Amino acid sequence: MEYSDRISTLQPSAIREILKVTQDKSVISFAAGNPDPESFPARDMAEIASGLFRESSSDALQYGVSEGYTPLRELTSERIKRKYNIGRDSDDLIITSGGQQVIEMTAKVFLNEGDAVLCETPSFIGALNAFRSYNANLVGIPMDDFGMDPDALEAALKKTPRVKLIYTIPTFQNPSGITMSLKRRERLIELSEKYDVYIIEDNPYFELRFDGEFVPTIKSLDSTGRVIYAGSYSKVLSPGIRIGYACARRDIIQKLTVAKQVSDVHTNLFFQMLAAEYLKTRDIDAHISKIREIYRKKSSLMCFEMDKNFGSRVGYTRPQGGLFIWCKLPDGYDGMEFCRICAASKVAAVPGSAFSVDENEIVPAFRLNFSLPTEEQIKTGISRMSEALSEYLK
Ligand SMILES: Cc1ncc(COP(=O)(O)O)c(C=O)c1O
Structure with missing residues (x-):
């Protein structure tokens, strides 16, 4: 059977393989883009x-x-x-x-x-x-x-x-x-x-x-x-x-x-x-103010844990809003390879190449989400990631 050209351009990618690990409950995921369920009214x-x-x-x-x-x-x-x-x-x-x-x-x-x-x-x-x-x-x-x-x-x-x-x-x-x-x-x-x-x-x-x-x-x-x-x-x-x-x-x-x-x-x-x-x-503006406070706290915790665990090995800009932190590895490294090592250490992130126009590009970056994980998961996950980083940059 021949599928259309339209659907054939959308290939399952290597990234999806990495993200499959998030179905395992023992894996801490910073890979999703989901809001915190606490933010639902x-x-x-x-x-x-x-x-x-x-x-x-x-x-x-x-x-x-x-x-x-x-x-x-x-x-x-x-x-x-x-x-x-x-x-x-x-x-x-x-x-x-x-x-x-x-x-x-x-x-x-x-x-x-x-x-x-x-x-x-x-x-x-x-x-x-x-x-x-x-x-x-x-x-x-x-x-x-x-x-x-x-x-x-x-x-x-x-x-x-x-x-x-x-x-x-x-x-x-x-x-x-x-x-x-x-x-x-x-x-x-x-x-x-x-x-x-x-x-x-x-x-x-x-x-x-x-x-x-x-x-x-x-x-x-x-x-x-x-x-x-x-x-x-x-x-x-x-x-x-x-x-x-x-x-x-x-x-x-x-x-x-x-x-x-x-x-x-x-x-x-x-x-x-x-x-x-x-x-x-209801007052949606008051509700959104509450959501902002949840994310302010989580984003600031994630930045604190990254500063403590990653030091200068990973570069990032402190977010002023949204759900994500974009993290840069030193030049010459590959976000995809790093995310594979993270997945084996039971923590998931999305490699930068997933967001490229050319998915095969090597991008020394990865994306972290801070809205969905709990505070405990942020602490443990960043610590696991730091160990993966030591292994990768060795
Ligand atoms: C940049 C951007 N646009 C659009 C969407 C789609 O969101 P929804 O269809 O849930 O409104 C998302 C979801 O994550 C997004 O990140």
């Missing part, structure tokens, strides 16, 4: 859920519209406009099954086979695979501490044929943790206009800031209608409810709506109603 959700089943089951269990449950669309639009100035009169908003679906549907709406997507390297695997599944030509743009290098981006825009999209995670980037400076955000918009391309701003982490200064979203700076904003409730309510959204020019949202109809008709209506009721009757 489970009690509020239970109360809302039982009310919904009692009073609104004929709506909650019925089909809905592809654009999303109207009160959730309105509450989301109102909140992101009021708090972050996201959305203009010419924009609209669609509810999606997570931020992942915004990326996948945008690829479907914009890309013909062979069209180019410029993205940060390293970048989020879920997005890279979505673009790969439409046989896009993925071009990685290097980053420094201020985000994507704008000169490298302009050079790529000049020389790459058929660029349609620039994909960026501007705040607490996954996996690097880097936040793009305001100046670079402005330049990105200028470049998108000059070269007639669209920007996907994927921003699931920006409300998880526990240090440093807020930087305006690219979407809020956009007066040209070229930014497709991908938002998500995964990291501020729960990823299991699978609720995200796109805010973009009305004509783009209409195309995304057609893609959504084909894909899954609409996002789970019960959970859309639950999220709407949560936004209406």
Whole structure:
């Protein structure tokens, strides 16, 4: 049997083999990207859920519209406009099954086979695979501490044929943790206009800031209608409810709506109603403040343990938010090899190469997640990793 070219481009990789060890309960995993379950507003959700089943089951269990449950669309639009100035009169908003679906549907709406997507390297695997599944030509743009290098981006825009999209995670980037400076955000918009391309701003982490200064979203700076904003409730309510959204020019949202109809008709209506009721009757901002405190504590513990155990053998930047720490090995070493040794020592991390446009690239880096492990696991896991490091750098 012949599978499609689309699916054949997505090969199971060596990384998945390493990550298989996380199924073993004795392995401490810093490999996931999951929120801390303590951050889920489970009690509020239970109360809302039982009310919904009692009073609104004929709506909650019925089909809905592809654009999303109207009160959730309105509450989301109102909140992101009021708090972050996201959305203009010419924009609209669609509810999606997570931020992942915004990326996948945008690829479907914009890309013909062979069209180019410029993205940060390293970048989020879920997005890279979505673009790969439409046989896009993925071009990685290097980053420094201020985000994507704008000169490298302009050079790529000049020389790459058929660029349609620039994909960026501007705040607490996954996996690097880097936040793009305001100046670079402005330049990105200028470049998108000059070269007639669209920007996907994927921003699931920006409300998880526990240090440093807020930087305006690219979407809020956009007066040209070229930014497709991908938002998500995964990291501020729960990823299991699978609720995200796109805010973009009305004509783009209409195309995304057609893609959504084909894909899954609409996002789970019960959970859309639950999220709407949560936004209406609870204080999501107070809830997010609590989440920030959980992550401030865990990230600071992980940094403390790394400083104590790794010393100068591993370089990293203290995160100001998000869920990840990007760690650099000395030049000439291989993150993949190191993660293999870690897995044998019962601690899991993701090798840097997993996030590269070219998965076979040797990257002297690895990504750690601090949101999911407990404090005890952070201490024990970093100590195990330090022993693996001694073995590897020997
Ligand atoms: C950068 C980035 N974008 C999008 C997503 C997708 O999140 P969701 O579909 O749960 O909203 C993730 C999930 O980890 C992510 O890291």
